[in-house]
Each structure stands twice: as structure tokens, then as C-alpha cells.
Amino acid sequence: MDFSKLFISFLLLQFLFNNPSMVHAGPNCSPYLFREYLGAEGQNVTFADVPINANVEFHFILSFAIDYTDSSPPLPTNGYFNVYWDADNLSPSLVSSIKAEYPNVKVAMSLAGDTVDGFNASFNPTSIDSWVRNAIYSVTNLVKEYNLDGIDIDYEHFKTDPDTFAECIGRLLYYLKQNKIVSFTSIAPYEDVDVQPHYLALWRKYGHLIDYVNFQFYAYPKGTNVSQFLQYFETQRCNYEGGKILVSFGTDESGGLKPQNGFFNATSILKSEGKLEGIFIWSADDSKKDNFYYEKQAQDLLAT
Template sequence: MDRLVSLHGTINSSCPTNSNLFREYIGAEFNNVKFSDVPINPNVEFHFILAFAIDYTTSSSPSPTNRQFNIFWDSDNLSPPQVSSIKSKHSNVKIALSLGGDSVGNGYTYFNPSSVDSWVSNAVSSLTHIIKQYNLDGIDIDYEHFNADPDTFAECIRKLITRLKNNGVISFASIAPFDDDQVQNHYLALWKSYGHLIDYVNFQFYAYDEGITVSQFNYFETQSSNYRGGKIFASFSSDGSGRFSPADGFFTACNRPKSEKNLHGIFVWSADDSMPGGFSYEKQSQALLAISH
């Protein structure tokens, strides 16, 4: 099948290894999903990613702050006590927060620093407060729109990740690019200079053009070349949109890299969308990752 080829990656081919890490975004759609609703296989490493923390005001018409991050996920159902509860019940669970996202209010979320130093200083301060309040473990960078050049983006994110790690605030960081020229220009500038700081690449494969068939792309080969040496995750959107869904052969396509020890993990957007269907794809993803070859 063409789909088998599309997931054949060559990342770290000199020392291939599978990972049993499953990651899922949660909380962006305010549909009352809780951590405890999501099935957690004890034989995988599991990361919830809270979506989103955004450097905008929380007013009815959100506007950019001076890089002060605020909580924009469903904090009523995904609160600090609920973080503590799910982590105490499942020793294999860690929780991160994602920065930025696509939109806020009725407009796009823009990465728009006034300067590198001011953005980093305020971002470190406000994010440290949120991360400690919630007892979180990592961050995910998911800015998708930019009012800054790639080098400025790279410097801001480098300094943010470095300071949070050096201060012991986080233990891992990921990025979430997708196949768009502006997005790739910014994330590749970050990766090429500072990829060693980034633990995981949540590449949004589901964001490829719906009008293009899977067989026209060697998705993993292309992105493993772009983000060479990175732990790139297979991904799908559980709302049925986008390319590369379970209905398009996602799990079949995962078998080849899994057998060749090049499957670094799976992530899903999102638990909010999966809840009406009973999280069937989450169960299937984790079962696949838990199998050793």
C-alpha cells in the first residue's frame, strides 16, 4: 500500500528505536472533557497537553499582552487538583501546556514580541507561575501565525526553553509545526540552530491539504529530513478532518516504521473531539505502541 511507504521514516537510522509515548491535546473546546475520561494504557508513557496558554488578555475581545501568558483551556474541568489526581493514579502520566495555537476569540493568535529580551523575561515569569500552580512537566510550542521573522522566533523560543529547563521548571519541550511555508520557515530556523533543546516534534500530519492523496507524499521521509535527528510523532485528528486519519489507513501505515523501530510515538488532536466516540482511536493507538517488536 502507498500508505505503508508514507510512514517509512529514517530518523536516527543508525540507532533505531521505537517509543511507547502517546500524547494528546486536551481542553481547547470546552466540552467538559476530564483527564479521567481518557483511557490510559499502563504500558505506555502518556502525555496530556493542555491547550492553550496564550499571551493575550482574557477579555471578551482578547488582545496581545506584554508576553504575559494566560490560561485559555477548560480550567474548570482541567484544574490543579485534577492534575494531581490523574498523576497520582497513573505513574506513567505527565502533563504539559501548549503555547499559542491557531486562534483566540474571533482572530488568529500571533507571535508578536516587542523584543527578544522582554518577551522571554515576561514569558518565563508568567509560565513558571502557571506550570508550578498546576504541577506541570513540559511545554509545547504551537504558534501558527507570526508577526516576527524566523530568527527572532528561534531566539525567543531558545531562551524560553533553556531558562525553563535550567530553572528546573520543565523536563521536556516539543514543537508542533505543519506543512505551511511561513510555519516551516519559523520552526526550521529554530530546529536548525537549536534542535538539541527540543525533545519531541508533534508534526501535524493531519494538516496536509485534504485534496491531496496520501500516496503523493512520503510524509515521514520528508519531515524526518527537515527535522533530522528529531523524534517525530505520527499524528491524526480525531474529529475526522484533515488527511491521514484512521479511516485513511493510519494504523496500517504505522506498522512498517514500528517493525523497523522508527516509530517515535503517536499524538492526537484532540481528547475533546474523541469523547463522543468513546476514545476508540486512543485505545487503538496505545495498544499499538504497547506492543514490542
């Protein structure tokens, strides 16, 4: 018997016994991810309102930080991002509190979104270098101020070509990851002739820096059925080959496949086929009216 190896094993077991946090870095989570956007609709939703299943990895996504002024009308700031989410109910101290209470929770912020005060939140850089410089400065400051873990890219309007978008966003993601400012990144594309080409250009060149694809399946037509949804999913798996494609639905009046029409049936099929990475919902603000019924159902599906 090798007593030296036995002694080392004994010391290791003793160390782990006295340091249980080293055995499990967090809760016993399922391999699936649940994400929820919140803060954009002014419904006074807080982190504590949303049900959190301790057995799934959970991301809150603050919506939105926008590179526009708060003037009327809002004006583009060439990459200098300002907080447009509900900062009173989703403050830095509340971010820290929810993360302390739930070890499985991380918090990100989403950049841009659809509109700002009724105007398109367009990607409108003066130049690649100046936009990247301003974005690095402002995003880094917001991440540190709010104790955030990641960022999401959700531009939906563009005043430049796909290659410029790819270069600006790609350089920003590279800096944030290279310098460990954030631990994960995501993009939120959808099927649109003016939108998808920008994200595909970004994916082709900088896809290795993108951890999740929050594909907006709720941007497909209302009345989508299970079969159509599964076809849409396969199309986007091909478009973002190798990416972690999250399925989604909206609790607002958006389209796509709704839970009451078979979303969870489709998700169960993908899960059984080993294709499911996770679910995200737009948005907690809209779900408040239904007491977050579908958030609970989505997380239960992912946890089992």
C-alpha cells in the same frame, strides 16, 4: 572467591528487596510515547474520561496557554501567558490526581495554538528581551501552579521573522530546562510556507533543547493515503534531522491520513522499520463523541 564483592552484592540485593521502587521507577512501559491534546474545544472533557494504557508513556497536553488578554477583542500581552483551556475540568488538583493514579502519565501545556476567541493567536513580541522576560515569569508560574512536566510550542501565526521567533522561544526553552522548571519540551509545526520556516529556524539553533516534534500530519490535505503519508514522514525526518518525530491524526474534520483510511497501517510500517517514536492525537475534545475509540487503538499498537 572474593568474599568482599560477594558481601557487597548481598547488601545491594537486600537493599533492592526492601526498596522495590528502586528496581522499577515506573510501570513497564513500551519505548513509544502517546500524547493527547485536550481542553480547547469546550467539551467538558476531563483527564479521567480518556483511556490510559499503563504500558505506554502518556502525555496530556493542556490546550492552550496564550499570551493574550481575556478582553474582547483579546489583545497581545508580549509573552505574558494566561490559561485558555477548560480550567474547571482540568484544574491543578485534577492534574495532581491523574498523575498520582497513573505513574506513566505526565502533563504539559501548549502555548498559543491557532486562534483565541476567533482572532489569530499571533506571535507578536515587542522585543526579544521583554518577551522572554515575561514568558519566563508567566510560564514558570503556570508550570508550578498546575504541577506540569513540560511545555509544547504551537504558534501558528506570526507577526515577526523566523530568527526573532527562534531566539525568543529558544531562550525560553533554555531557561526552563537549565533551571529544571520542565523535564521535556516539544514543538508542533506543520507544512505551511508561513509556519514551517519559523520552526526550522528554531530547530537549527535550539533543536538540542527540543525533545519531541509533534508534527501536525493532519494539516496535510484530506484524502491523504498511506504512501503519501510515509513520504510526508520522510520529508519531516529530514527537516528535523535527529529529532523524535511523532505521527499524528485528528479526530475532528481536519485532513491528513485518518485511522479509517490506513493511519494504523502506516504506523505499523514505521514501527517495523524502527522509525516510530510515538503517536499524538488532536484532540480528546473531538474524540469524546466516539468514546475515544482511536485513543484505545493507538495505545494498543504502541504497547505491543
